Amino acid sequence: MLKPFDDSGRELDALYSVEPRPDGFDLILESRGGSDHGPNAARNSAYIPAMELHLSRMGALGMVLQELHVASRVAMKLAEDDRRVSLDRFPLPLPLRTISDVQELRHSIGRASAAFNRTDGSDRGNRTKRMRLRMEWSEAPGMTADAIERILARPIRPVVRTPNEAPTGDPDELQKRVEKATALIRAAGKHGDVPPPAGQTVPQRASGTSSRFVRDPNVIAWVLNEAAGHCEVCGDAAPFLRASGEPYLEVHHVRPLGEGGPDTTDNAAACCPNCHRQLHLDPIRDAIRETLIASVGRLKDFPIVVVQGTALLIGHEE
Structure with a gap:
């Protein structure tokens, strides 16, 4: 597991990991919990800014959010289809490059997390559960989990033209x-x-x-x-x-x-x-x-x- 660094180089308290898939990978964001002032120490206190950071970076790399799963301890006892959630304002699959308001997308994910497994139809539950984002990315096949994690850990660098000089015999x-x-x-x-x-x-x-x-x-x-x-x-x-x-x-x-x-x-x-x-x-x-x-x-x-x-x-x- 790694913690991401924001664009100023500051490490965020928000653990994440990656599991490769044939056409992309799963990004697992660990849940937020505890408190600096309570009996249980705070964990992943930067969950929200880290979520927005990941969404923004994955959009810059042309990734597509295919599915969204709740991966909490309770949810993991259910079948995979029962862990899948939908977003209220964003249809899936969702090309993240098309999203201009990453904060609103994060709010929508939070509402889906809060409403998961509630029987009263409300979204007043925990908005910072452990989540699994299933991503499609053409560059992912053949890449290791560590390589993808490192890409997401740092700011996306500007694209620089790579050399393309034609061969010659002179x-x-x-x-x-x-x-x-x-x-x-x-x-x-x-x-x-x-x-x-x-x-x-x-x-x-x-x-x-x-x-x-x-x-x-x-x-x-x-x-x-x-x-x-x-x-x-x-x-x-x-x-x-x-x-x-x-x-x-x-x-x-x-x-x-x-x-x-x-x-x-x-x-x-x-x-x-x-x-x-x-x-x-x-x-x-x-x-x-x-x-x-x-x-x-x-x-x-x-x-x-x-x-x-x-x-x-x-x-x-x-």
């Missing part, structure tokens, strides 16, 4: 696109981790007087940013700075493109020039390669792809 143009992608990755990184680009599982070849592979500048930029100016083979700092001020490192495909390796971040490492040449020419390059894969967590050991009994060895690649 070395000069490739460097220009790498610089653009690097700037975008750095900007996005100020607001959190930048996911690795998809890259190219089957890199294309560029035709011309000599054959070379088309490379994805986004992959190069992301790998260089991860290396933070240090060779991922020997750990030393880059030997010099480019004219742009960026550390000079070369991005090497651990399984060369000519051997069928993909142009992706899990097959690319940032190297100083010496280590890069070692990976290509040293008699013990296979041992260096194995050590590199073992030491850099994202790297995979891709197999050699052979066509008609011969490895695809075409042109020079970094």
Whole structure:
């Protein structure tokens, strides 16, 4: 269980947890109770502002409130259908992005909580029961409960455009696109981790007087940013700075493109020039390669792809 932080960074006394589902997750908000002045200590005293905070953040992320369940100790003895409640002013499922008055939505949830299991038709009961909000979210499949909980715990950062530079086989143009992608990755990184680009599982070849592979500048930029100016083979700092001020490192495909390796971040490492040449020419390059894969967590050991009994060895690649 976690407690959320408001937009000013203040932790709210309101425990919550997440249970993943195939198309989203359940958000469980723990009930408010006790008193600072009574025999029982107060618990989850910020239930109400935390409820509004969660609704607002989930709306900003494009989530849909599918169902609402009371999850109190009494309610949990009932069948799931009997724990489900409806809202008086909001139809379900409810895209939270469409809600302009989050406070009124929270009031409606409070009335549903208070009216639950009452036989007199009133809503004068407890408005801060333990509640389960069933959410639909396209980003949730494959995410862990911890990951979703952490997303909801902090303010939603502004959306920053991720790099989308087109692959190219021209070395000069490739460097220009790498610089653009690097700037975008750095900007996005100020607001959190930048996911690795998809890259190219089957890199294309560029035709011309000599054959070379088309490379994805986004992959190069992301790998260089991860290396933070240090060779991922020997750990030393880059030997010099480019004219742009960026550390000079070369991005090497651990399984060369000519051997069928993909142009992706899990097959690319940032190297100083010496280590890069070692990976290509040293008699013990296979041992260096194995050590590199073992030491850099994202790297995979891709197999050699052979066509008609011969490895695809075409042109020079970094």
